[in-house]
Amino acid sequence: MTNSIPEIEDASCVLVIGSNTTEAHPLVSHRVFRAKLKGATLIVVDPRKIQLTLQADIHVPLNFGSDVAFLNGMMHVILKNSWHNPQFVSERTEGFAELQAHLEKYSPEKASQICGVPPEEIERVARLYATSECSTILYTLGITEHSHGVDNVKSLANLAMLTGHIGKRSSGVNPLRGQNNVQGHCDMGALPNVFPGYQVVTDENIRKKFETAWNAKLSDKVGYTIPEMMDRLIDGSVKGMYIFGENPALADPDTHHINRALDSAEFLVVQDIFLTETAKHAHVVLPGASWAEKDGTFSNTERKVQRVRKAVEPLPGTLPDWNILCELGARMGLSMTYTSPEEVFNEMASLSPIFSGMSYARLEADGIQWPCPSADHPGTLFLHEGKFTRGRGMFSVIDYRPPEEMPDDEYPYLLTTGRRYAHYHTRTMTGNCPTLHKEFPAPFAQISFADAEKLGLKDGDSAKVISRRGELVTPVRPGDIVPPGSLFMDFHFMEANPNVLLGTSLDPVSKTPDYKVCAVKIEKCPAET
Amino acid sequence: MDYRFVKTTCPYCGCGCQMLLEVLDGNLIGTMPHKTAPMNQGKLCIKGWNAHEFVRSPNRLTTPLVRKNGSLQEASWDEALDVTVSRLREIKEKHGGESVAFLSSARCTNEENYLLQKFCRAGFGTNNVDACARL
Ligand code: SF4
Numbered sequence: 001m002t003n004s005i006p007e008i009e010d011a012s013c014v015l016v017i018g019s020n021t022t023e024a025h026p027l028v029s030h031r032v033f034r035a036k037l038k039g040a041t042l043i044v045v046d047p048r049k050i051q052l053t054l055q056a057d058i059h060v061p062l063n064f065g066s067d068v069a070f071l072n073g074m075m076h077v078i079l080k081n082s083w084h085n086p087q088f089v090s091e092r093t094e095g096f097a098e099l100q101a102h103l104e105k106y107s108p109e110k111a112s113q114i115c116g117v118p119p120e121e122i123e124r125v126a127r128l129y130a131t132s133e134c135s136t137i138l139y140t141l142g143i144t145e146h147s148h149g150v151d152n153v154k155s156l157a158n159l160a161m162l163t164g165h166i167g168k169r170s171s172g173v174n175p176l177r178g179q180n181n182v183q184g185h186c187d188m189g190a191l192p193n194v195f196p197g198y199q200v201v202t203d204e205n206i207r208k209k210f211e212t213a214w215n216a217k218l219s220d221k222v223g224y225t226i227p228e229m230m231d232r233l234i235d236g237s238v239k240g241m242y243i244f245g246e247n248p249a250l251a252d253p254d255t256h257h258i259n260r261a262l263d264s265a266e267f268l269v270v271q272d273i274f275l276t277e278t279a280k281h282a283h284v285v286l287p288g289a290s291w292a293e294k295d296g297t298f299s300n301t302e303r304k305v306q307r308v309r310k311a312v313e314p315l316p317g318t319l320p321d322w323n324i325l326c327e328l329g330a331r332m333g334l335s336m337t338y339t340s341p342e343e344v345f346n347e348m349a350s351l352s353p354i355f356s357g358m359s360y361a362r363l364e365a366d367g368i369q370w371p372c373p374s375a376d377h378p379g380t381l382f383l384h385e386g387k388f389t390r391g392r393g394m395f396s397v398i399d400y401r402p403p404e405e406m407p408d409d410e411y412p413y414l415l416t417t418g419r420r421y422a423h424y425h426t427r428t429m430t431g432n433c434p435t436l437h438k439e440f441p442a443p444f445a446q447i448s449f450a451d452a453e454k455l456g457l458k459d460g461d462s463a464k465v466i467s468r469r470g471e472l473v474t475p476v477r478p479g480d481i482v483p484p485g486s487l488f489m490d491f492h493f494m495e496a497n498p499n500v501l502l503g504t505s506l507d508p509v510s511k512t513p514d515y516k517v518c519a520v521k522i523e524k525c526p527a528e529t
Numbered sequence: 530m531d532y533r534f535v536k537t538t539c540p541y542c543g544c545g546c547q548m549l550l551e552v553l554d555g556n557l558i559g560t561m562p563h564k565t566a567p568m569n570q571g572k573l574c575i576k577g578w579n580a581h582e583f584v585r586s587p588n589r590l591t592t593p594l595v596r597k598n599g600s601l602q603e604a605s606w607d608e609a610l611d612v613t614v615s616r617l618r619e620i621k622e623k624h625g626g627e628s629v630a631f632l633s634s635a636r637c638t639n640e641e642n643y644l645l646q647k648f649c650r651a652g653f654g655t656n657n658v659d660a661c662a663r664l
Contacts (some may be wrong), residue, residue: 006568024653027568027573048533066664181636181638181642185633185635188639188646190646191659192659196643196646214651217654219654223630223657224657226632229630229659238630239629240616240628241631242649244635244641245634245637246635258599267616275588275590282596284596286613290583290584291537291636296641298538300538302545305639306545311550312591315589319606322640329648329652332648333609341568341640374557375661377601381577390635
């Protein structure tokens with residue numbers, strides 16, 4: 001996030017796009033409600049009538065996957081009415097002329113044809129966002145989990161820069177991270193192109209620094225992303241795989257493909273606290289400790305590093321994960337003997353400028369937000385104040401591209417997926433919480449009243465959902481949440497896991513699979529006798 | 530009686546709510562919101578309130594497992610760690626470090642993620658480490 005969570009409540013216009021905030025980030029939606037109580041305008045852009053739309057001043061039910069067209073339409077209107085911020089544009093950005101020329105063709109009428117939002121509505125949203133004193137954008141996987149996710153994110157950046165709604169208190173572009181430490185493992189360099197602290201592996205000086213510190217020869221070649229790893233397991237060019245605390249057998253799209261990849265591994269190690277679907281494929285399973293049984297830190301979605309503290313001893317037979325990794329490192333002959341997570345943190349901070357001012361002692365009270373470059377630096381509440389990381393902000397010229405797979409005669413419905421409030425990811429943790437299990441024991445698919453009637457489906461009936469890649473059976477719940485022609489499923493349950501239906505079309509830049517849109521057909525299952 | 534509250538961070542979503550784990554004689558018995566944390570100010574969602582429940586689930590793994598004759602069998606820590614390193618090292622020597630890949634965890638701590646990428650980069654000379662940040 002460029003801003004902090006508490007700042008949201010002081011925004012005067014909150015634009016929520018592709019984020020089911022009340023279910024996925026409950027304590028962020030709380031700040032959105034407060035902003036609303038303080039008089040902010042709340043705009044929710046989402047094809048579904050999610051809970052947040054009930055509080056919204058405007059709900060924009062755009063067509064699935066048409067975000068770029070909608071956002072370009074908004075920007076067209078903003079420029080036409082001179083609602084943009086020329087001072088911000090000239091002082092802080094580049095590439096404006098190209099963007100301006102490109103947006104010519106996205107009149108609200110043209111945008112409307114693609115996104116299904118009436119031109120007047122595009123204009124109204126554009127005016128409210130652009131002319132409010134302090135506008136902010138919140139987005140989640142609804143924006144990024146598309147085969148054109150990077151386009152969506154860049155379009156949002158265009159919009160914020162055009163109007164100068166970034167780099168201020170309560171005003172910016174804020175991705176809400178799904179899992180507790182998604183921010184953290186990126187920060188720690190568990191990515192194929194960067195070392196800890198986002199220092200690129202292709203920079204020779206940076207590489208030298210790490211080679212000296214770790215006393216090892218390091219590669220200057222960007223590594224494989226997860227989808228590439230899976231493909232290479234199948235073609236045999238990757239033979240050994242180590243999976244730490246993740247469950248791709250259930251979480252990744254196109255389950256059959258992933259299972260084949262995992263089974264192709266010559267040697268597969270899984271480190272986890274439960275025997276997950278993925279662990280069942282492994283040659284070695286290493287039982288780690290849960291978060292309550294070890295010390296460390298997490299980084300939340302507002303870049304704040306906070307302490308995790310050991311409350312109870314690890315379950316007999318298990319080891320804290322940092323211990324396991326140190327043991328492996330030592331056996332590999334690496335300098336990885338640490339006596340505590342604090343020592344690991346200090347080594348990391350000494351090598352990463354954005355963390356160099358942090359220590360466990362300083363994190364003790366309330367945590368610190370990076371960048372925090374020195375011991376007397378208070379941390380950074382919001383990013384891009386006065387200057388972007390790269391100097392000037394670059395506008396990108398983005399065209400609307402339709403989703404890879406759209407409904408057709410044979411597969412007439414559009415399937416989309418997401419989270420539920422009581423569960424988390426593949427339920428390895430929440431499925432083992434009796435209270436949460438009781439709250440939400442089984443999956444169901446949401447369908448519109450009109451389609452349910454057409455298919456002869458009543459609440460609780462079972463339907464067979466078929467895509468080009470697989471099929472499953474799920475109970476359905478008709479309602480007014482999803483628009484006609486579509487179906488919504490969560491990805492928490494193994495017994496009805498939409499990932500067997502989804503494709504593997506990836507965003508060409510970020511390699512994010514298209515989790516949000518795929519074409520399916522729906523058949524009523526005969527009643528059991 | 531040893532009755533304590535331990536301040537920690539919620540293990541679920543990216544909000545990072547601060548919570549107090551309630552510990553009685555070494556057992557985790559409850560979760561409470563932290564009242565003065567600027568982020569959540571005394572509130573938690575339903576997942577957070579029940580975060581302690583999975584920690585002592587009977588489904589937890591309690592021993593390393595090693596595949597022998599096609600099935601996963603209980604093994605000692607020494608055996609499991611030795612097999613892991615010797616097999617990975619063998620693959621590296623035969624096919625190069627590029628033939629090994631690591632998938633890191635959004636659920637584990639920063640320190641553990643740091644250690645994993647260090648193990649990958651320094652141990653195998655490859656940048657084949659990724660995380661499901663994009664997932
Ligand atoms: S309590 Fe709920 S909102 Fe807060 S971090 Fe945990 S899961 Fe997220």
